[in-house]
Amino acid sequence: MDMENPDLYRVMFDAGFDLEDTGAADETLHRLVRAIDRAKANGRFRNEIDPLELATQSWIIGHGLASLVATGPLPHQALAHGVPMLNALFTSAGDDPARCRQSVERGWEAG
Numbered sequence: 785m786d787m788e789n790p791d792l793y794r795v796m797f798d799a800g801f802d803l804e805d806t807g808a809a810d811e812t813l814h815r816l817v818r819a820i821d822r823a824k825a826n827g828r829f830r831n832e833i834d835p836l837e838l839a840t841q842s843w844i845i846g847h848g849l850a851s852l853v854a855t856g857p858l859p860h861q862a863l864a865h866g867v868p869m870l871n872a873l874f875t876s877a878g879d880d881p882a883r884c885r886q887s888v889e890r891g892w893e894a895g
Contacts, residue, residue: 813843823879830878838877845869867892 816839823829829838849866852858870888875881 813839816842828879828883829874833877838873841873842870845873 817835820829820833820835820838820842824831824833824835846866849858849863849869853860853862867885867888870892871881871885874884874888879887
């Protein structure tokens with residue numbers, strides 16, 4: 785996850801800013817939902833997993849961590865916790881640990 789532009793992060797995700805296009809902001813969450821839907825269809829998550837719920841949980845991890853780094857309470861190095869936290873979340877939903885870690889690392893590095 786790239787936090788070289790914390791001001792851009794604040795503009796994108798801080799609730800204190802008025803958004804001209806709230807639909808565009810919602811689209812980010814819905815991209816996660818669709819990705820989890822595809823992974824579930826491919827057998828990576830158990831059948832009872834709700835894609836919206838899992839997407840929301842992963843959003844909370846990524847957004848919360850980035851927010852705490854961008855606003856200063858946590859140092860930049862804390863971003864390293866994102867991969868293990870997401871890996872734990874997705875493997876608890878049924879994903880294979882090795883395959884999961886590889887996917888999460890790629891996604892986290894892509895930012």
